[in-house]
Amino acid sequence: MxxxxxxxxxxxxxxxxxxxxxxxxxxxxxxxxxxxxxxxxxxxxxxxxxxxxxxxxxxxxxxxxxxxxxxxxxxxxxxxxxxxxxxxxxxxxxxxxxxxxxxxxxxxxxxxxxxxxxxxxxxxxxxxxxxxxxxxxxxxxxxxxxxxxxxxxxxxxxxxxxxxxxxxxxxxxxxxxxxxxxxxxxxxxxxxxxxxxxxxxxxxxxxxxxxxxxxxxxxxDVDSVYVVNPNLIERPVEVKEITYREMRELSYSGFGVFHEEALSPAYQADIPVCIKNTNNPSAPGTMIVSEPPVSTKRVSGIASDSGFCSIYVSKYLMNKEIGFGRKLLQILEEESLSYEHTPSGIDNISVILRERDLTADKEQRIVERIQNELQVDDVTVTHGLALVMIVGEGMRQSVGTTARAATALAAAKINLEMINQGSSEVSMMFGVKAEEADRAVIALYQEFFGCESEEQEAFARHSSSVMV
Amino acid sequence: MxxxxxxxxxxxxxxxxxxxxxxxxxxxxxxxxxxxxxxxxxxxxxxxxxxxxxxxxxxxxxxxxxxxxxxxxxxxxxxxxxxxxxxxxxxxxxxxxxxxxxxxxxxxxxxxxxxxxxxxxxxxxxxxxxxxxxxxxxxxxxxxxxxxxxxxxxxxxxxxxxxxxxxxxxxxxxxxxxxxxxxxxxxxxxxxxxxxxxxxxxxxxxxxxxxxxxxxxxxxDVDSVYVVNPNLIERPVEVKEITYREMRELSYSGFGVFHEEALSPAYQADIPVCIKNTNNPSAPGTMIVSEPPVSTKRVSGIASDSGFCSIYVSKYLMNKEIGFGRKLLQILEEESLSYEHTPSGIDNISVILRERDLTADKEQRIVERIQNELQVDDVTVTHGLALVMIVGEGMRQSVGTTARAATALAAAKINLEMINQGSSEVSMMFGVKAEEADRAVIALYQEFFGCESEEQEAFARHSSSVMV
Missing domain, CATH: 3.40.1160.10 (Acetylglutamate kinase-like)
Structure with missing residues (x-):
């Protein structure tokens, strides 16, 4: 059935x-x-x-x-x-x-x-x-x-x-x-x-x-999932097979092909998902499966999503203060905010969250609470961030993926506001200024897929996206 | 005075x-x-x-x-x-x-x-x-x-x-x-x-x-602070001037020249600190100051510290669950554990902490609590991690520092378990396996300082360190 x-x-x-x-x-x-x-x-x-x-x-x-x-x-x-x-x-x-x-x-x-x-x-x-x-x-x-x-x-x-x-x-x-x-x-x-x-x-x-x-x-209405948004790259490489985990990370970061929450029931019951085209039903489409092909070490997709902001907090000797991070997150929780990531230095931590969730009055309240309750040295909110994600099973075991990605971005003169790598085994995340996100995706596509399809050219179509 | x-x-x-x-x-x-x-x-x-x-x-x-x-x-x-x-x-x-x-x-x-x-x-x-x-x-x-x-x-x-x-x-x-x-x-x-x-x-x-x-x-008993541990590199480049923030990050990651907590009072009162050699008092030493030289865009030092471990937790749709991160950190806090960093993917988060703090029975208790109270899909503890840090004021504004670092590490065949960049303006952190930390530091030194002093050779002296 x-x-x-x-x-x-x-x-x-x-x-x-x-x-x-x-x-x-x-x-x-x-x-x-x-x-x-x-x-x-x-x-x-x-x-x-x-x-x-x-x-x-x-x-x-x-x-x-x-x-x-x-x-x-x-x-x-x-x-x-x-x-x-x-x-x-x-x-x-x-x-x-x-x-x-x-x-x-x-x-x-x-x-x-x-x-x-x-x-x-x-x-x-x-x-x-x-x-x-x-x-x-x-x-x-x-x-x-x-x-x-x-x-x-x-x-x-x-x-x-x-x-x-x-x-x-x-x-x-x-x-x-x-x-x-x-x-x-x-x-x-x-x-x-x-x-x-x-x-x-x-x-x-x-x-x-x-x-x-x-x-x-x-x-x-597309033959398959593509490794990158086809509004950015003409005729990009098609994805034949992808794992739930990869798809989930891509859906998160702006891949509109599949609803972010929709994978969960199929994933839990281990039902393979096939993305197909009504207008070309004989095309094989993209299969979403639980296990990657054996010995996979490849990038499966590149995606980006804008609309993020960061709350930067610094306090001297912060890392000695047991409970600091928890108290910070508690303030966000009490404002019913979910957050995305928390990159940290020694004496500082940034909380990355969706801009749409942080209304102006929430922002003001949170900044005041952080100042007053946590006695920090500095708290700054930065808007207009985008997250660019490279997704692929086995990527983490591949020495040099980071180097290739960072070098491609540097060659495109894109500064990295943030890198988050190390928890997920299937993704690597770069924070960039929102206005540089498309250029970042194009540069990464050229690096990881440039040789697979020689005809494509980087361009920015101003058409509507291919979201379902 | x-x-x-x-x-x-x-x-x-x-x-x-x-x-x-x-x-x-x-x-x-x-x-x-x-x-x-x-x-x-x-x-x-x-x-x-x-x-x-x-x-x-x-x-x-x-x-x-x-x-x-x-x-x-x-x-x-x-x-x-x-x-x-x-x-x-x-x-x-x-x-x-x-x-x-x-x-x-x-x-x-x-x-x-x-x-x-x-x-x-x-x-x-x-x-x-x-x-x-x-x-x-x-x-x-x-x-x-x-x-x-x-x-x-x-x-x-x-x-x-x-x-x-x-x-x-x-x-x-x-x-x-x-x-x-x-x-x-x-x-x-x-x-x-x-x-x-x-x-x-x-x-x-x-x-x-x-x-x-x-x-x-x-x-x-050293003429100055060096940009890297002199047990790893012979006659490394000397640091003439460094900011408090840079020194703090280096002290954290194994730079033994100066006690980690000792900078704070001088920093708060804006008193310059000079590291000098009792055995060669005429050498100018290293000045620690509050402001970096104008237009600095340079790497000031490279350090590493081992003895870290990570607690990896994954749960499908974790990022939709308001309060998840806070609850996780609360469990650590209730075990009186301070943590260092929390890199995260979409559905997973890793907590990096000092191995010495995580006793075997604390580890067992924490893993059980995470499983039972947070209903996660997976929780795994990994030991034997080292953090390698590149420190420098203005580094963040410099497109390509990440690319140079990652490329140097990839060339040395060192896999990156973690990257944490984006909160601190003065440092970039790489997680590697502890046994690869020295090689990582040497590779980074060669990349960022290799041309400044041609005589040095990478070697691992088995002498005692130069810590005060």
Whole structure:
């Protein structure tokens, strides 16, 4: 049994949905299908999820958003018409969608928002199931609540509950094709809650783990994962196989192919993941597996992410003070801040964190608390950092990877604000100024992959990224 | 006014003490003198402090240690005889020493040990003061309690109390030469307590700060600080000037020239420190100052220290778990462990600490607590690590220092277990296997200083180190 998840661009219009259904029908093991909401049909288009958010925001603000609602209906109507779905089916789907969009009274604002957002996937799953039936397949939509997708009650950021797996495992014995809407689940009290944005990948991963799938196929719009962001390098080297750990580190640092939290269920259940292209299903794609190929000593990918800042703290003889680091981290914890890294010297420590988490007033409070409670000599916050990461199993055992990387960066005149290497066996991290991050990635790509594909040229395309 | 401190080898015998006194007399600003206990006269000799410890241990064990006591008396008698001190002076010094060594009844064992240890410096200060007087100088010994050297009640590891500075500042207006025994002070209750081993440097630094000395001269047995351990490189490059921060980082990582805690008082009071050679006082020595020379972008020194271990902890999605790092550090704190560094990946963190602090049962307890309380995927302790440090003001602004260092290490086939760079502005740290540390230091020296002195050759002398 295979679990196949299709992303937004794979479902953006009727033509894409036809491709999806032909992929499903081409392999009778593809029996559990997870769908996103329809994505962009072209570069300047708007994703259905964004239309839904816009609708809900306007409705919450003014109590009326008929133009926005019509745009959403328009998208589905166009799809249904081109798929030639029966009128009564379309009417029913529309009625159900309308019920969700109009059901403001019973819900708090945030629950209303979650319910509206989820309607994108939910409606899409119904459309796909009906279209498969119209093709003669034994296919049906399933409601996540009925299926047992139990999640925590964290609006917009739900996490699966352990007991969901047992319930969802029953999907394995269902006959025919089951179409499951991604992105949301239900609390034990029966409230609909969504995962974080892009959460259909999470749904697919949970289902693959629950039914012990042979493989979790994740269909997107690229032939494979690339070793570097293709917006920076033209036709970069493709990744044929990558480990969960490598993928996890790449997802963390801006690799948008796969949702950061989505690997976890598949990883825990040891289900291989295959990233494939809806528009080119015969391409082998990228396999994500648990063990690296034997005797691997290679760089698997290079990624970067900006939006980091650092809090630098210095105090003479800091390293003699038992509990200093713990007290510093406690202040962050009390401000509900998670941090990323803590490089340290003898008498100083820097805490690297996501800029989006550090609001101006949190920053002020934290700086004051560090000064007053820790009696430090200096505390300075620096914004505008990027982390550039080189990822590869076995890299750590390879003498000279650091030297090659640092030399390539120095040749590109990029100063290293930070290096973090030594805990992870599969990655090496360089902190650089955000404005130098792209140049750093290009320099590292040329160093580690430059000879593998001679045609590529460093350039910065200003197109949208390839994120699912 | 200059504060001059003389180390153990500078006072090892009468000949050395004569050199010391001639240095004191050569500059009338040298009015506050701090002395260590007599050190080794030759390579296989025993320091007086070690004789005293041996005496105290045996006395505490058996109630008798006359052979050990006689050896101590023998050292001072030989010195007094060769300095031709008057008999009655020698008799009085001996009687005072004997009183300390016999004063077991009134003291707890640890206080007795501290009192006996301190007698090495105390007796030496008296000898030097009397010898200066015999040369016609207006010189006198001063007792640290009378002078106001107030310290915390931490036996064997005292720290100066803030109010000591005010009291000690009166030494500035004393006429003539004051000889102050290093290494110990008194609590507010009047108990004698020593600093940590090598603590005469601390005494000198405190006095220099208290009297606002023009310079704190620290006389040892080398012409200057070298950029690298001279046991590894023959005739290494000398350091003419170095900043407090650089010196602090070098002291931390095994540079034995100056006690790690001793810089603090001088640094806080902005008193320049000069490291000089008792055996070659005309050599300019090494100046430790607060500000680096303008436009410095250079490596000032390379050092290493072994005896580190790492606790590696991994847990999937660790970086999403607010408070994880804090809880980990709290476990260490509850075991009274201070840690050095915490390099981290996405889902893992390593804590680097001194091996001597992590006893076998602490290690077992900590590993169990991490497993049980933090529910981690993996926890592994690795022993036998060394930290190699490159230190230099302005280094961080210099693109390419990392590349040069990493390339030199890779060429020497040394694998990097860890890199920590980014918090300190003046250092870069590499973790390597302990057995590769010397080779790493040699490789880095050749890279950064190889051209400055062509005669040197890498070699590993098996002599004792040049530590004071």
């Amino acid at each position: 295979k679990v196949a998840k299709f992303g937004g661009t794979s479902l953006a219009n009727a033509e894409q949905i036809k491709k999806v259904c032909s992929i499903i029908r081409a392999d009778q093991d593809r029996r559990l299908i997870v769908v996103s909401a329809p994505g962009k049909r072209c570069k300047d288009d708007t994703k259905v999820t964004d239309l839904l958010i816009r609708y809900a925001e306007r409705y919450l603000e003014t109590g009326e958003a008929s133009a926005e609602k019509q745009e959403i209906f328009g998208r589905y109507q166009e799809i249904a018409r081109e798929l030639q779905l029966p009128c009564e089916v379309v009417a029913q789907i529309e009625a159900e969608l309308d019920e969700v969009l109009s059901n403001r009274k019973m819900l708090a604002a945030d629950r209303f928002m979650d319910a509206v957002k989820a309607a994108g996937e939910d409606t899409c799953a119904k459309v796909v199931a009906h279209y498969l039936r119209s093709l003669g397949e034994d296919a049906r939509y399933i409601n996540p609540e009925a299926a047992g997708m139990l999640v925590t009650d964290e609006v917009g950021n739900a996490h699966v509950l352990p007991e969901a797996y047992e319930k969802l495992s029953a999907l394995r014995s269902k006959s025919g094709i089951t179409v499951f809407p991604g992105f949301f689940g239900f609390t034990e009290a029966g409230d609909l809650v969504t995962f974080s944005r892009g959460g259909s990948d999470i749904t697919g991963s949970i289902l693959a783990a629950a039914v012990k799938a042979d493989v979790y196929e994740n269909f997107t | 200059k504060v001059a401190k003389f180390g153990g080898t500078s006072l090892a015998n009468a000949e050395q003490i004569k050199k010391v006194c001639s240095i004191i007399r050569a500059d009338q600003d040298r009015r506050l003198i701090v002395v260590s206990a007599p050190g080794k006269r030759c390579k296989d000799d025993t320091k007086v402090t070690d004789l005293l410890i041996r005496y105290a241990e045996r006395y505490l064990e058996t109630g008798e240690a006359s052979a050990e006591k006689q050896e101590i008396f023998g050292r001072y008698q030989e010195i007094a005889r060769e300095l031709q001190l008057p008999c009655e002076v020698v008799a009085q010094i001996e009687a005072e020493l004997d009183e300390v060594l016999s004063n077991r009844k009134m003291l707890a064992a640890d206080r007795f040990m501290d009192a006996v240890k301190a007698a090495g410096e105390d007796t030496c200060a008296k000898v030097v003061a009397h010898y200066l007087r015999s040369l016609g100088e207006d010189a006198r010994y001063i007792n640290p309690e009378a002078a106001g050297m107030l310290v915390t009640d931490e036996v064997g590891n005292a720290h100066v109390l803030p109010e000591a500075y005010e009291k000690l500042s009166a030494l500035r207006s004393k006429s003539g030469i004051t000889v102050f025994p290093g290494f110990f002070g008194f609590t507010e209750a009047g108990d004698l307590v020593t600093f940590s081993r090598g603590g005469s440097d601390i005494t000198g630094s405190i006095l220099a700060a208290a009297v606002k000395a023009d310079v704190y001269e620290n006389f040892t």
